[in-house]
Amino acid sequence: MEPFSFASSDQLNFPVSIRIINLDGAEAPLPFSTLLDHPELRHIGSNQSPYSDLYVTVQVWAGSKPLTVPVQTAYKAFRNERRWNEWLSLPVTYSTLPLNARLAITIWDVSPTGGEGAQGHAIPFGGTTLPLFDKHNQLYKGRQKCHVYRHRQADGNDDTKTPAFLPRKKSRDGGPEDHEADELDRMEKLFKKHEMGEIPRVDWLDQLVFRGFEKRGLQSKTSRVAPPKASRPDGDAGVDGAPGAPEPSAFLLNVELPRFDFPVVFADFEYPPPPVSSYLQASTSSVLKPPPEMHFGPGINPAGDDDDDGGGGDGGGGGGRLMRVYDPEVAAKDNPAESKHRRLVRGQHRNGILDKDLKPNAKVRDELNTIMAYSPTHTLSPEEKDLIWKFRHHLTRNKKALTKFVKSVNWQDQSEARQAAQMLGKWTDIDVDDALELLGPTFDNAAVRAFAVDRLRKADDQELMLYLLQLVQALKYEHISPQSGHDVSQDSSLARFLISRAVNSFTLGNYFYWYVMVECDDKSPEQSSDNQAIYGKVAYDYMTELVKQPGGEEARMTHKRQAELIAILSKISGEVKESGESMAKRTERVKHFLADPKNELVAIDPPLPLPIDPSVEIVGVVPEETLVFKSSLHPIKVTFKTSTGRKYPIIFKTGDDLRQDQLVIQIITLMDELLQKENLDLKLSPYKILATSTKDGLSQFVHSISFQSILNKYRNTPVLSYLRQNNPDSHGPLGMRKETLDTFVKSCAGYCVITYILGVGDRHLDNLLLTPDGHFFHADFGYILGRDPKPFAPPVKLSKEMVDGMGGAGTEHFRQFKQYCFLAYSALRKNCNLILNLFTLMVHANIPDIKADPDNAALKVKARFHLEMSEEDAIRHLERIIDVNLNALMPVVIDRLHELVQAFRA
CATH class of the missing domain: 1.25.40.70 (Phosphatidylinositol 3-kinase, accessory domain (PIK))
Structure with a gap:
């Protein structure tokens, strides 16, 4: 046997989709006498025009029960044919479908007077039920021709009265159908295989076959198909005059199902058999239970249901379901009626002069x-x-x-x-x-x-x-x-x-x-x-x-000298990054480069304003204090001597776009100014950062230590031990200077609120930093606006080490920390418009986390402010977030995993 590849349906996590292509067929117009006897038929769209506007709804059924809500096509105006050519995606995946799943497809007409089976102003034009799996348990795919049953809504039942495919008819004398019909059916199957690529394509031969089949098919239709029956006012055209027995009309609905590379065979998850006790309990009940009630959402009515029972309607008996028609031109083009209304309302000749006195x-x-x-x-x-x-x-x-x-x-x-x-x-x-x-x-x-x-x-x-x-x-x-x-x-x-x-x-x-x-x-x-x-x-x-x-010439020359300084640092940084040397050799290479008099960095004359902070004038570098950091990009630390005799260390990085970090630091600096205006000094210390190109940049080096390093150095209460060692005071709170503890508590509160609002992600103990005098701050803003590479990341980064540094969750200092959080959050909510406008202006700045979803960048920040809440409710919400994060286990697990990964890389 040849190898046969297939896929099972339980592994197909793809939404059920169907393309509604077009409606083929026609029927004779209603006689005028019928319209006189039934004047309500004159209002039905299909009785007025052979190409009236229709729409299609599709719903998944199984076991004679609906599995999903119906999905409908968009509004489309027809001219010469009823063609939608629209894909519909249903809210269920193939992996969850049972074997008896089928699509109930109903074509709806519009009539203001209603009618039999109407839902509001919508009445069924016709329906068809398409099974999703064939008799071999394979998923149907490709184009399908579905027979339409006029004036009927697709029932979707297992014993459906509106099947899309009809059994082979027998001739009147009991023999098989004529050979012409068999040949047409055989050719249609071959055409489907050709369309799906199972038959090789030969263009000139294909065209001959298509023309011959088209001519043959038209001749066969005219010879075999009887004239279509007119629409009956009572709905069903019975077979042989028997009322109520549905019969396919002359209409065919062409649809297309998704194609897959391999056949998809039905497979279901096998549940373990129930215990014997459940069988015994079921056998004792001889009374059949009523069918379960289906509760539809607001505004959704079951098929064929009226609002008279008061359930799920649009607010009234007999009104029916309100049909909402999608207009693709809404929001794309001006409505002429609204434009005329606006001109009349706002015209100067109408009431513009009188508007001045309106109160x-x-x-x-x-x-x-x-x-x-x-x-x-x-x-x-x-x-x-x-x-x-x-x-x-x-x-x-x-x-x-x-x-x-x-x-x-x-x-x-x-x-x-x-x-x-x-x-x-x-x-x-x-x-x-x-x-x-x-x-x-x-x-x-x-x-x-x-x-x-x-x-x-x-x-x-x-x-x-x-x-x-x-x-x-x-x-x-x-x-x-x-x-x-x-x-x-x-x-x-x-x-x-x-x-x-x-x-x-x-x-x-x-x-x-x-x-x-x-x-x-x-x-x-x-x-x-x-x-x-x-x-x-x-x-x-x-x-x-x-x-x-x-003095403009000097200023221009200063800019030129700054650019030369950046070019020199970029050159040595790029060489260090590309070299495969050890860290010691990389550091020595940079020291030798900076100390070389030819590079004119040991002595800078006249003093040069530093690009990252022009208020600082540098007069040279200190080569012996150079350091190359152990990371993928190997940034270098360069220490400059200033004109005041102090030292100014910076970090120069090549190969990374620092514009996102630059934006976050700018927003933090702005928020600090806003809090200061509210007389709330939270001891924030945003370091300076400047992108000098799309792949180079400077950042200020702040003497600090990461929480991970503190954790490795001190065993018990690491943050407290670190602060006590650098700021001892036996009479102060927790054994340290009161100013140090106050700075730590305030800065923790400020950064917790700010990083929550900005959605800063990838927070671990290596980018939480602490200075010896108690200033806490964050570094590395590669993920913002809610993005985070780690799962289950907390919205607020409040680690156990931070709380321990305040003395614990039950202390007065932690309560003061929460109070500072609430004050900062309330103050920043008052200035949310300014912050949102700043993010709106950055939507085209090519910043990674904004570029990923530019339309929603400001909305993501707005969501963190919770403007829909009152100030009191927003503060309560923030308190719940802090309390949940305080007792959460997942952040601790993430920190430990990060520690293990870093140890493995080292």
């Missing part, structure tokens, strides 16, 4: 306040937009209403856009978070963006530094021409503003220069060449404007 009543004022409280990611409904437009003059005194007003304007309508632009000048001053929202990708109007830039002019350099990373990204949404020889300052008010501020502040200009340079260096497929050209023009205009300022 909302108490009810409308509450509605407006609710709209104003929406987050930046909320989508306004057309009714809400009309309400805002109506009371736009009243809302000019509300600074939070401007972004909602801009969203309610149809900027494609020139008259409306002109009125809206005039309204911008009357609005009160808005906050910075709203100005940042107006610079996002959804706001395209130049007047709106210029208005937002005017608000940013009032921010000082220190505040502007907090948002500079996002403002550089916002240049992608400006109308800047990528053509060379064109001044970007003329195209973009934002570019003009950033350049003017950068040339007047070297600190601001330093970061602006490096942020722009990284975008110029980004040649990934996600960033178009136009973006590189735009940022190249911005950098050129910045340098051109810089040299016009007093």
